[in-house]
Amino acid sequence: MAANETHYVLSRPSFEAPVKLLIVVAPYYKDIADNLVAGAKAEIEAVGGTWELVEVPGALEVPTAIAISDRLSNFDGYVALGCVIRGETTHYDTVCNDSSRALQLMGLQGLCIGNGILTVENREQAMVRADHTGQNKGGGAAAAALHLIALTRKWGGKSRGVGFRPSEDYRIADGQTA
Template sequence: MASNEEHYTMPRGELDKPAKILIVVAPYYRQIADQMIEGAQAEIEAWGATHDLVEVPGALEVPTAIGIAERMSNFDGYVALGCVIRGETTHYETVCNDSSRGITLLGLQGLCIGNGILTVENMDQAQARAEVAGQNKGGGAAAAALHLIALSRKWGASRKGVGFQPSRDELQIASAAKDTPTA
């Protein structure tokens, strides 16, 4: 989107209880990453949520880090930040497509993720999108994650323990077997 175009931004929502957000950033372009982090942190705090921050080597590692955090911690949502600038090889397409696909697949599994990985042609485009006083894509990614959290809470979604749940009979059998002495 050109910087001179108008676009709609949803009003800030409300959460029924505080949320804990993990910001996962690939700081390959440090100046861009720092601006995006600043925007994301400000938006998260404006919602009354808390955040942690981790850095990964590159945009391809962002979805993996989010997947690990989802399995091993207790975050309500995630903000993916980074910047991929077109170079001379097809590596740009691979990084853009695969990082986006990984984030999308995690989202389709029920994770609340705001994707703020910039995919741009040059540093000027990255700067325009990262600046907090400009397009503030870091803040926008945080807002997206928080809106998804609010929506999932509205619908009563339980993200943990989704999938196979043993029946009460199976739990009683397993408990009885555990209490039965062996020879």
């Protein structure tokens, strides 16, 4: 059973400057969502970070909320949380695939996102994964975002020197220095 397996977990990153994350949760299954959020908050606070929480109607809206925040706010990273339990229709596949794909595409564009949207067969699986004293997938999603923020900060100050960058002094068409 997956609940009994142990996995390697990276050490928590440390930060010289504070980190601020947005936790976006779809509380469709409120008790499960609350456990995911508790795990995420604890992980963020363990590195001295701060967080804000926003709720959206469902898992499909989580990526949209993150995209809106990226355009209009100032978060270092994002934690996507929710739960999708397989039902009788193919709607499960659509929600799982599309929410995951959207988050992954934003990540590939440079956003630091930890994906903690559970995709499970039944409520029991969700409860085991959401339990912040057990598998703690909410904390794991926050940890993923924190590690990506650390990488961004590590590599963010370097320039590849590609493209046009005007120097302090440049010449205009008549040869004068501006």
